[in-house]
Amino acid sequence: MKQGRFISLEGMDGAGKSTHLAWLADYLRARAVDFVVTREPGGTPLAETLRELLLQQDMTAETETLLMFAARREHVAKVIEPALQRGQWVISDRFADASFAYQGGGRGIPMSLLQELEAFTVKTCQPDLTLLFDVPWEVSRQRLHAGRQQNGTVQLDRFELEAQSFFERVRAAYHARAQASQGRMQVIDAARGVDEIQQDLRALMDGFCA
Ligand code: TYD
Numbered sequence: 001m002k003q004g005r006f007i008s009l010e011g012m013d014g015a016g017k018s019t020h021l022a023w024l025a026d027y028l029r030a031r032a033v034d035f036v037v038t039r040e041p042g043g044t045p046l047a048e049t050l051r052e053l054l055l056q057q058d059m060t061a062e063t064e065t066l067l068m069f070a071a072r073r074e075h076v077a078k079v080i081e082p083a084l085q086r087g088q089w090v091i092s093d094r095f096a097d098a099s100f101a102y103q104g105g106g107r108g109i110p111m112s113l114l115q116e117l118e119a120f121t122v123k124t125c126q127p128d129l130t131l132l133f134d135v136p137w138e139v140s141r142q143r144l145h146a147g148r149q150q151n152g153t154v155q156l157d158r159f160e161l162e163a164q165s166f167f168e169r170v171r172a173a174y175h176a177r178a179q180a181s182q183g184r185m186q187v188i189d190a191a192r193g194v195d196e197i198q199q200d201l202r203a204l205m206d207g208f209c210a
Helices: 017-030 045-056 061-086 096-106 111-121 137-150 164-180 194-209
Strands: 006-011 035-039 089-093 129-134 185-189
Touching: 006 017, 006 096, 017 035, 017 089, 017 129, 017 194, 035 061, 045 061, 061 089, 061 096, 061 111, 096 111, 096 164, 129 164, 129 194, 137 164, 164 185, 185 194
Parallel strands: 006 089, 006 129, 035 089, 129 185
Antiparallel strands: none
16 A cells, blocks of 8 residues: 655756755655655666666667666666555656657657556556646756756767757647646746746645645
């Protein structure tokens, strides 16, 4: 029986997920919630190895899709479900919505196939809340480059190197999923300043935790 609660964070590369994830962790700590932070692709030693391949190696869209779901299966079985069963909350930097957006919207893999893979690997382990940090392509691009320069690296991974049209499809697929999600996915206008976004996040999380 699941006891903890499961929150995922989504958005395009450069949407500011990392900043908001740090805020969310502080918020939960202040409320004495016992939680684990994890990410996709990744979260287990095997899934982290798959992540390296996925971000760096050239591969077909079909291979990419299968590896994403293989990594996800490990993550669900070894990290997410056990934590939820122990009563911990799970905060995941990306989850299955990313496959519908990137592999479905971006790469054109049929959504029906993704649904089957989701049923096969994720089963009933769905987030209770998904925060979708939404930004126009121009904003995400600018932030991505600024962030990487600050870190002293200019190297972009295989996804970040995709064209604007790819990201427009990713964004549209995220929006479509948010609309169909019956309130599970909350779209946050992440093009605004951090303070304004965090005010919204606080209101949203106060409601979720109540
Ligand atoms: P990301 O969270 O952006 O990592 P970082 O912030 O360290 O760059 O995730 C890595 C990439 O993986 C991102 O470009 C989106 C992609 N991705 C998919 O294409 N499908 C998926 O199912 C997942 C989880 C991620």
